[in-house]
Amino acid sequence: MTKPVTDPNLQSLDARSRDIFRLIVETYLHDGEPLGSRNLSRMLPKQLSPATIRNVMSDLEHLGLIYAPHVSAGRLPTQQGLRFFVDAFMEIGDLSEEERQVIEAQIKAAGKSQSLEHMLTEASQMLSGLSRGAGLVLATKSEAALKHIEFIQLEPRKALAVLVSQNGDVENRVLDLPAGVTASQLVEASNFLNAHIRGRTLAEAKAEMARLKEETRAALDSLSQSLVEQGLAVWAGAGSDAPARLIVRGRANLLENVTAQADIELLRHLFQDLETKEALVQLLELAEDGPGVRIFIGSENKLFSLSGSSLVVAPYRDQDSRIVGALGIIGPTRLNYARIVPMVDYTAQLVGRLLR
Structure with missing residues (x-):
């Protein structure tokens, strides 16, 4: 279900502006490329001239929702634009029964045959494989019976x-x-x-x-x-x-399609952040700050803000409903949020059930 717009500055967007904004963001999330007025005119349900589209894009830029990475280039969403899209437009789907069975089979098999550490490592590896990002699992110590x-x-x-x-x-x-x-x-x-x-x-x-x-x-x-x-x-x-241990799998996924030196430097910051003890405490704090799955985009994410990465994270609980860890996915800002949110949510619930 589509969420309502809450920012009064964005209430003024008409249907045409929303359609153009949605297409710019969806194109970015799909292939990471900017979208220009000529391509937009072919994608819109109603025929609009490139000049009209450019006027609308100018208004969206003024609102801080999109920007032009280069002169005469198409437009990309800003971090504010991605947040607006996630909050106002994105429809969170649900996992298929087949996806649920795959996740459950992998986690349960690891939980039965090995230690808790192995089960959590398997969860991190699985999240990485399904998302093409890096899977994170934070396990607090001293909570096991x-x-x-x-x-x-x-x-x-x-x-x-x-x-x-x-x-x-x-x-x-x-x-x-x-x-x-x-x-x-x-x-x-x-x-x-x-x-x-x-x-x-x-x-x-x-x-x-x-x-x-x-x-x-x-x-x-x-x-x-x-x-x-x-x-x-x-x-x-x-x-x-050492209040917790952080299990990270799939770091190599973050290196895919990264060629610019600036992007490599951002990833270096991210990998350094993942090695720090403070990262463990802060990751758990992020998960504890609100119920269910939380999405942090770019600089909203105080833990990995230098790398400009996005984080989707959820806590998992023990038999007494105490938060004893967190799991999630970190990756570029063009993560497939609609697919990843239910994946993280279901995995966190499953891990919690297996701990009870």
Whole structure:
């Protein structure tokens, strides 16, 4: 369904102006080329002279919706024009049943046979392949339910803490041991934790340990109690340094048809942004700012604004409806938004269901 125009400056567009504007944008989204008045006159349902069309295009330029990339060239939509098109004209379709089955089969197969990491990587790869952009999946840490913890002594004052989550992920951390800790105390601390953390997230496990503070004192000696506290704190501390992991697939797609040095430089900025820790936090913030799928075009996207890329992103949730990650597609501003939005939306819902 077509969305209504909301900007009062754009209410003045008559049907002829809208038809011309729509054709300019649709041509750009299809092949990236500017559209001139002569070609427009052949595409419009009603015959208009090139001179009349040029007058209309001049008005659209004045509104900031289109621009001429070169003198005597056709017109391309501005970022404001693309936003207006997405908000006012674009009809969001739905995935076909066949497309839904393909997405579901790939994600479910990865989820059954491998770890959560593999399922999310498959989701990123699939989004890339279907969109010809780069697929992004952000997975926050410490949200998976815990299954098992074990301490393995490496040196008299060092141990390896092994944390296994119920989705199959395994993480290792080296922690410092209090002086005098014995092998039996490592086992005792592991057993106590395993009796209370199974099925809880890290945050929930920490809260449970705080609640059982008196019981912990009664059940364990001081060194074993210290191990219990360190065993949970080592992941909490790591979480502040690396709050999430970003899985990116299909970067090579962004290099297709890029020849100009300026465009290559923009992509270099994008690839650098994708490597930064701040990108993880900001990507999740973008997804959390509103319900459902969000579209960011060019400089609207505070994360990748230097590269002028567009981002379509949606959060996914766990069994408690908490946002635990985000997934989406990044690419040039001429992404096929109408097709990509339902694709991202359905994939995010599917990943969320499989986490429950």
